[in-house]
Amino acid sequence: MTAPETHLQVQRREVGEVILAVEGVSLAFGGVKALQNVSFDVRSHEVRAIIGPNGAGKSSMLNVINGVYHPHEGRIRFKGRVFTDMDPHEAAVMGIARTFQNIALFKGMTVLDNIMTGRNLKMRASILAQALRVGPAEHEEIRHREHVEQIIDFLELQAYRKTPAGRLPYGLQKRVDLGRALASEPQMLLLDEPMAGMNLEEKQDMCRYILDANEQLGTTIVLIEHDMGVVMDISDRVVVLDYGRKIADGSPDEVRANQAVVDAYLGASH
Amino acid sequence: MTTAGRDAPERAADTFPKLLMRHAEVRGARAAIREKDLGIWQTWTWRQFADEARVLAAGFATEGLKRGEHFALVGDNRPRLYAAMAAAQCLGAIPVPLYQDAVAAEMAFPIQNAAIAFAFAEDQEQVDKLLEILPSCPTLKRIYFDDPRGLRHYRQPQLLAYEKLAELGRERLLREPGCVDAEIAKGNGTDVAAMFFTSGTTGVPKGVVHTHSSLIGPARTAAQLDGLGEDDVILAYLPPAWIGQNIFSCAQALVGGYCICCPESSETVMTDMREVGPTYYFAPPRVLENLLTQVSIRMEDASRLKRALYRYFMDVATRVGGALLDGRPVGLVERLRYRVGDLVIYGPLRNILGMSRVRVAYTAGEAVGPDLFKFFRSIGINMKQLYGSTETAVFVCVQPDGQVKPDTVGPAVPGVELRFSPQRELLVRSPGLFRGYYKNPQATGEALDGEGWFHTGDAGYIDADGHVKIIDRVKDVGKLADGTLFAPKFLENKLKFFSYIREAVCFGDGRDRVCAFINIDPEAIGNWAERSNLPYSGYSDLAAKDEVYKLVRECVERVNADLAQEPELAHSQIHRFLILHKELDADDGELTRTRKVRRGFIADKYGSLVEALYGGRDSVHVEAQVRYEDGRTGVYSAELKIQDVKPVPVAPQRKAA
Numbered sequence: 012m013t014a015p016e017t018h019l020q021v022q023r024r025e026v027g028e029v030i031l032a033v034e035g036v037s038l039a040f041g042g043v044k045a046l047q048n049v050s051f052d053v054r055s056h057e058v059r060a061i062i063g064p065n066g067a068g069k070s071s072m073l074n075v076i077n078g079v080y081h082p083h084e085g086r087i088r089f090k091g092r093v094f095t096d097m098d099p100h101e102a103a104v105m106g107i108a109r110t111f112q113n114i115a116l117f118k119g120m121t122v123l124d125n126i127m128t129g130r131n132l133k134m135r136a137s138i139l140a141q142a143l144r145v146g147p148a149e150h151e152e153i154r155h156r157e158h159v160e161q162i163i164d165f166l167e168l169q170a171y172r173k174t175p176a177g178r179l180p181y182g183l184q185k186r187v188d189l190g191r192a193l194a195s196e197p198q199m200l201l202l203d204e205p206m207a208g209m210n211l212e213e214k215q216d217m218c219r220y221i222l223d224a225n226e227q228l229g230t231t232i233v234l235i236e237h238d239m240g241v242v243m244d245i246s247d248r249v250v251v252l253d254y255g256r257k258i259a260d261g262s263p264d265e266v267r268a269n270q271a272v273v274d275a276y277l278g279a280s281h
Numbered sequence: 282m283t284t285a286g287r288d289a290p291e292r293a294a295d296t297f298p299k300l301l302m303r304h305a306e307v308r309g310a311r312a313a314i315r316e317k318d319l320g321i322w323q324t325w326t327w328r329q330f331a332d333e334a335r336v337l338a339a340g341f342a343t344e345g346l347k348r349g350e351h352f353a354l355v356g357d358n359r360p361r362l363y364a365a366m367a368a369a370q371c372l373g374a375i376p377v378p379l380y381q382d383a384v385a386a387e388m389a390f391p392i393q394n395a396a397i398a399f400a401f402a403e404d405q406e407q408v409d410k411l412l413e414i415l416p417s418c419p420t421l422k423r424i425y426f427d428d429p430r431g432l433r434h435y436r437q438p439q440l441l442a443y444e445k446l447a448e449l450g451r452e453r454l455l456r457e458p459g460c461v462d463a464e465i466a467k468g469n470g471t472d473v474a475a476m477f478f479t480s481g482t483t484g485v486p487k488g489v490v491h492t493h494s495s496l497i498g499p500a501r502t503a504a505q506l507d508g509l510g511e512d513d514v515i516l517a518y519l520p521p522a523w524i525g526q527n528i529f530s531c532a533q534a535l536v537g538g539y540c541i542c543c544p545e546s547s548e549t550v551m552t553d554m555r556e557v558g559p560t561y562y563f564a565p566p567r568v569l570e571n572l573l574t575q576v577s578i579r580m581e582d583a584s585r586l587k588r589a590l591y592r593y594f595m596d597v598a599t600r601v602g603g604a605l606l607d608g609r610p611v612g613l614v615e616r617l618r619y620r621v622g623d624l625v626i627y628g629p630l631r632n633i634l635g636m637s638r639v640r641v642a643y644t645a646g647e648a649v650g651p652d653l654f655k656f657f658r659s660i661g662i663n664m665k666q667l668y669g670s671t672e673t674a675v676f677v678c679v680q681p682d683g684q685v686k687p688d689t690v691g692p693a694v695p696g697v698e699l700r701f702s703p704q705r706e707l708l709v710r711s712p713g714l715f716r717g718y719y720k721n722p723q724a725t726g727e728a729l730d731g732e733g734w735f736h737t738g739d740a741g742y743i744d745a746d747g748h749v750k751i752i753d754r755v756k757d758v759g760k761l762a763d764g765t766l767f768a769p770k771f772l773e774n775k776l777k778f779f780s781y782i783r784e785a786v787c788f789g790d791g792r793d794r795v796c797a798f799i800n801i802d803p804e805a806i807g808n809w810a811e812r813s814n815l816p817y818s819g820y821s822d823l824a825a826k827d828e829v830y831k832l833v834r835e836c837v838e839r840v841n842a843d844l845a846q847e848p849e850l851a852h853s854q855i856h857r858f859l860i861l862h863k864e865l866d867a868d869d870g871e872l873t874r875t876r877k878v879r880r881g882f883i884a885d886k887y888g889s890l891v892e893a894l895y896g897g898r899d900s901v902h903v904e905a906q907v908r909y910e911d912g913r914t915g916v917y918s919a920e921l922k923i924q925d926v927k928p929v930p931v932a933p934q935r936k937a938a
Contacts, residue, residue, distance in 0.1 A: 160319040170548035172320070226433070 026247060027055035030231055031076065031199065035085035038071055038255075045071040047255045048085070053199070058225055058232045060242040062266075063252035064275055069235040070112065072252065073201050076233070077109055078102040090198075103132055108197035110188045112204045118177030122187050125176050126162055129194025130155045162190045165227075166220055182213035186220065193224060200224065202234040206241050214238070218245050239276070243267060251275065295470035296493040298334070298371040300535040302465060305331035308511055308538055314360045317545040317553060325360055327538070330367075333360075333447075337368035338461045340450030341399065344423060344441075348373035348464070351395035351476065355379045355388065355411070356403025358517040358543040361427045361443060363531065365401045366521075370474060372464050374399075377476045377488070378522040380874050382867075385410040389417050390486060391478050394720060396420045405431035412437060470494035476719055477524045477671050488719030489524070489671045499676040499713035500532035502694055503667075506679060507641045509561060513539035514638075516559045518550045523875065524671045525646070529563050532674075554635025562639045565646040567876055569653055569664075572634060574780045578808050594622035595659070602627075602659030607683050627660040636662050643667050645675075646875065648751065648770060650778035651687035658685065666690045668749060672728065672735055674713035678749045689748035699749065700734065706755045707741050708734040757880065759790030765852040767795065769880060772853065775843060779836040780805040784865050784872075786883050787855065788891055794856040796894035798887070799833055800865050806832070821919065824860045830924055833860060837926045845929040854928040857894050859921050861887075862903055890921065899923055 031053040038046040046068045053059045061069050074080045076087060078097040087094045089105055097105075108129070116125050133155065134141070136148035144152075163169055166186050171179060176187055185205060192200055205221065206214045222245055224230045236242045242249060243263040251259040251266055253275040259266050266272055294300045304313065309328035316323055325333065346352060352369040354376055356362045366376045377395055379388055381403065388410055391397070398420050402408045408426050412435075415421060426432060427443045453460065474493040478486040517530035530541045539561070544553040564572075580591050601615045611619075631637045642664045644654070649666065657664040663682065668690035669675035677699075680691030693699050697711040710733050717725035728736055740758050741751040752758065753768040761767050769787040772795065776785035784800035803820050806829060810817055817823040841854040865871040871883055884891055893901035904918040 157319065160321075164319055167546070169320075169545045170552070173552075223431070227430075 026057045029053070030055040030090060031233075032088040033072075033076070033085070034088065036072075036075055036082040036087070037084040038068075038075060038080055038082050044255050046075070046082070046252075049252070049255070049257045050085070051250045051257065051260055053231060053233055055198070055231050056225065056229055057247040058221070058234070058245055060246040060249045061233065061235045061252060062237060062239065062242055062249060064237065066254075067252040067275075068255040069237075069252055070203060071255075073109065073203055073233070073235055076102075077107060077201055103195065106196075106198035107201065108192040108195045108199070109201035110185075110192045110203060110205060112207060114181075114184050114188050116176040116184060116188055116191065119175055121173050122168055122171045122176055122179070122190075123159060123163070123173065125187055126159045126190045126194050127155065129191040130158065132195055158196075159194060162193055165193070165223065166190050182209050182216070185209070185213075185217065189217075189220060189224075193228070193230070196228075197230060199231040199233065202232065204235055204237070206236060206238055214241055221245060295497070296370070296465070296468040296472065297474060297497070297532070297535050298367060298465040298468060300497075301327075301331050301334060301367055302462075304535070304538050311511060311538070312540040313534075314363060314541045314543065315557070316360050316543040317549075317556075320545075322542075322556070330360070330364065333364040334367040334371060335461045336447050336450035336454065337365055338371035338450070338464070339453040339457075340446040340448075341368055341374070342372055342460060342464070343449045343453045344399070344446070346372055346374050346399050348467075349375065349473070350399070351375045351377050351397045353377050353379055353388075353392055353395075353397045353400040354521065355400065355407040356381050356427065356521070357547065358519075358521055358526070358530065358541075359403060359427060360543060362401065362403060362521060363541070365425070366475075366531070370468075371461050373468050373472060375473050375476055377478070378520075378527065379478065380520050380522040381407060382520070383410075383874065384868065385413040387486075389414040391488065392418045392421055394488060395476065399423045399425070401425045402427070404428040408432060408435070408440065412439075415439070468493070470497070473716065475527065477522065477527070479671050487721055487724055490716040490719050491674060492716060495713050495715060496528070496532045496674050497536060498696070499674045499694065499711065500528055501536045502696060503676045503679060504533050504537045506681065506694070507561075509533060509537040509539060509641070511538040513537060513560045513640070514542060514557060515539065515561045515563075516542045516544060516550070516554055516557050516635075518544050518547070518553075519563070519565075520874075525563060525565075525675055528675045529561070551635065555632070556635075558635065558638040560638050560640045562636065562642040564642070564644055565875070566644055566649040566653065567647070569644055569649065569657065570777070570780075573653055573656055574802065574805050576630065576634075577780050578805060581808070581812070591626060594618075594626040597622050598627060598659035599655065602661060603655060603685075606658055606661065606663060607685065623661065630660055631662060634662075639663065641665070643679075645669065645690070647877065648774050649687070650774055652778055654687045668751065669713075670737060672715045673709055673711060673737075674715070676713060677709050677711065677737075680748075684746070684748075686746075686748060689744060689746075689750045691749065692747045693749070699743070701742065702736070704755055705740040705742060705758075707737045707739050707749065707751070709737055710734050761789055761795070761853060762791060762793045763852070766850060767853045768850065771850065772797070772840065772844075772855065773878065775840045776836065776855075779839075781809070781832055782836060784878060786865075786878055786880055788880075788884065788894070789853060792895060795853050796891070797837070797855050797858040798883070798890070799837075799858055799860045801829060801833065801860055803864070820864060821862045821917065824862060825919065825922065827922075830860065830922060833858070834924055834926055838929070841926065841929045845931050851931040855926055856928060857923055857925050859890065859894060859901070859923045861890075862917065862919055862921060863905065863907065893921075894923060 029052045034050050036046055036049045061072055063069050075082050078099045078101060136151050140146050140148040176184060206217050221232060225232050246263055249263055249266045250257060251272050258271040258275060259269040294303045304327040310326050312324045313327040313330040314325045352374045354362055354366055369376045377391060379391055400411055402411055402424055408424060411424050422439060424439050425441050425443060425446050429442055470493045472493055474491055474496055476488045476490050478488050515530055519526040534541050542557045544550045580588060597618045601611045601619055604611050639662055642662055645667045665680040665685050668678040676694045677697055678690045679694050700708040702708060714735050738755055739751050740753055740755040741749055744750050753770045757769055759767045767789045772787045773785040776782050781802055782799055783802035786798040787795055789795035801824055806823060815828055837855050837858055844854050845851050867874055871879060890901055900920045900922050903921050907915055907917045
């Protein structure tokens with residue numbers, strides 16, 4: 012019997028059907044072509060990374076999937092339905108949640124309340140009923156609180172429930188941001204540079220939580236990162252963008268061996 | 282029936298399982314153990330606790346755990362861990378709790394030593410450690426785990442989930458309903474109840490063997506002394522492997538029938554304290570120090586008005602708080618001032634600390650700084666000291682209410698005999714003495730003499746009121762070259778009372794003067810640096826700042842001024858010090874797991890620094906291997922500054938009163 016790997020175990024749920032397909036997407040801001048004819052797909056329960064140097068179009072890609080930007084050409088197919096112009100609300104209802112590169116939390120609100128905002132879409136009672144705690148509102152709140160507590164347990168945030176999010180150190184704020192996204196029970200989670208600005212230990216923790224979310228909650232993960240090392244460790248498949256174009260797509264090993272990727276990262280003459 | 286009848290006195294139950302079953306009968310619906318899970322306190326009543334233990338015991342029996350066999354437990358305070366411990370005892374097996382923060386290699390020795398086959402692990406972290414040492418521990422054949430998180434893909438045949446174990450137990454109980462109760466009935470007080478491995482300040486750890494009666498006896502005596510009963514509540518937040526935790530949250534709880542609360546995680550202890558409101562509280566001096574540091578930091582950040590109020594009323598409290606607690610006479614005006622202070626400062630402070638309901642609080646384990654101790658008493662918390670060790674099942678000396686002094690540990694507990702050797706070593710004979718060290722007759726022979734006296738290794742004496750006063754370990758008490766008494770711990774404790782100093786190590790035995798290593802408190806000094814606009818990158822950088830040296834020097838000077846007042850120790854003032862570039866850490870062997878300084882080890886490891894202190898240089902080059910938390914190692918090199926401190930002229934010897 013061999014001892015288990017004590018760090019990251021890349022052993023997860025079976026990867027399933029294609030859940031999201033990006034088909035020939037192009038996006039331009041004035042004369043700047045942010046994305047040019049990009050196609051790739053994401054299968055359910057997989058960890059899919061989008062990497063690339065600065066300005067490669069990674070965040071734009073995420074914003075297209077999320078419905079913030081509308082592609083000028085091409086289309087997005089999510090769970091079999093085609094979207095040419097989906098808005099963020101619609102995306103959220105469909106089960107797509109995201110975190111942000113520059114952390115989007117309500118700084119004055121407690122960790123608990125911040126995560127609770129992630130349950131917003133699941134709340135049925137009216138604002139008035141919620142404020143007065145009448146009818147099913149109270150029961151509903153208790154149910155949501157239970158779910159939030161599970162997330163607090165999952166992300167080991169117990170000690171910070173009542174702490175205003177703005178007072179937490181950066182690494183913890185990132186974790187709360189992830190908690191808020193997970194609270195909506197998304198089928199697909201978009202993570203925009205979840206490890207940016209973290210030290211090694213915080214990065215390892217974050218990897219652990221991402222993998223746990225993928226494994227235990229079955230969430231499909233799409234993440235953007237420019238730290239290659241981290242991505243290669245936890246991803247099933249990787250798309251590489253450079254100057255708005257897809258230059259590689261495949262398993263971490265394939266991508267690592269791809270000359271175009273090496274050039275993009277180390278610099279080659281254009 | 283396994284226990285004596287309903288009306289028989291509880292002392293008829295001479296083992297822990299019998300006590301547990303009795304509580305289930307007598308106070309079955311009362312809370313036995315609570316745990317905060319998903320934000321809500323969940324309760325097991327005595328009946329549920331007993332049922333859970335019975336089910337697990339049946340499971341263990343099915344799995345082949347035998348009477349007299351050792352059973353390892355690794356984890357934090359959790360109801361399920363305590364249930365597993367009780368279950369093992371039901372079968373007459375011997376629980377061996379291990380420190381949950383120990384590294385894997387440290388766990389190998391106890392498991393090999395006691396040939397342990399069955400182990401209980403709290404979570405993935407502990408399971409990983411046990412699996413890691415599996416090759417060197419061939420006897421270990423089964424690991425039960427409580428929290429399945431992260432263990433889904435573990436396929437080791439040794440692993441079995443808690444739920445599966447409980448299922449085995451329930452099936453067994455369906456077939457043979459009385460099987461566990463029959464085993465409980467077979468036990469008696471002279472059976473071995475548990476084994477505790479000492480943290481091993483020196484050499485390999487030793488397994489301290491205790492019987493049911495050697496744990497129950499002292500636990501009952503002490504519980505009677507403080508009137509502990511079923512209405513009391515305790516927060517179990519210290520490692521279960523430490524005998525103190527076991528006595529307070531297991532032995533005494535089973536004797537007194539009070540409720541144990543398990544914190545949600547080690548980080549939430551402060552919040553959990555506030556929510557639970559324990560009535561019985563234990564904290565080693567280190568924890569008290571941390572609490573006071575946090576209070577001081579928060580007060581320094583408070584508004585000017587609050588700071589002024591705090592200062593004023595703390596002065597009042599220092600003057601009369603202790604006297605009021607002891608019931609000594611206090612003038613009316615002072616009494617009124619204290620009453621107001623209680624409304625605006627002490628009450629809220631006790632509430633913040635989670636000590637509003639504390640009736641009895643103890644500190645022990647190390648000498649406590651007198652000012653630290655007085656602080657808690659002055660704000661109305663009945664903090665007392667006690668003295669004991671793993672070998673004596675804790676209670677040797679206890680300060681009774683109304684007879685509390687900061688520098689003693691109180692008189693002997695009823696039933697305990699004390700004696701001093703010519704070297705001032707304290708010897709103890711009591712019903713709570715251990716049976717011996719496991720498989721170590723040599724060490725047992727050294728510690729327990731032919732007449733049954735246990736040699737504590739602590740030096741001290743009995744003062745005029747019959748209280749025992751401990752000054753240091755016998756082997757550490759030394760002499761300077763000129764014959765002056767040198768008690769390093771005494772000096773270190775004085776230094777450590779300053780919130781800026783986390784740890785200190787004093788040298789001087791056989792030398793001409795005393796020199797010290799200092800570890801600054803990164804939290805307190807970091808906060809101070811922030812307020813003084815002093816930028817720094819990390820611990821080493823902060824520790825090397827001239828401003829920090831100045832701050833620490835002022836502390837050392839005040840210690841010297843204090844020492845100058847004590848005729849016996851006046852000449853052991855600190856002449857030179859340096860601030861270490863790293864924090865002393867148990868992982869590097871510099872502290873014990875109970876966070877006591879390992880002076881000899883540190884003197885060896887930092888030999889060049891000690892020589893530099895005595896060599897008269899102003900700085901010393903240090904190059905050290907550092908191990909980062911991710912396991913990588915690197916080399917740190919720097920020039921450490923050494924500073925001189927002027928000794929305070931010794932006060933002219935006044936005639937002692």
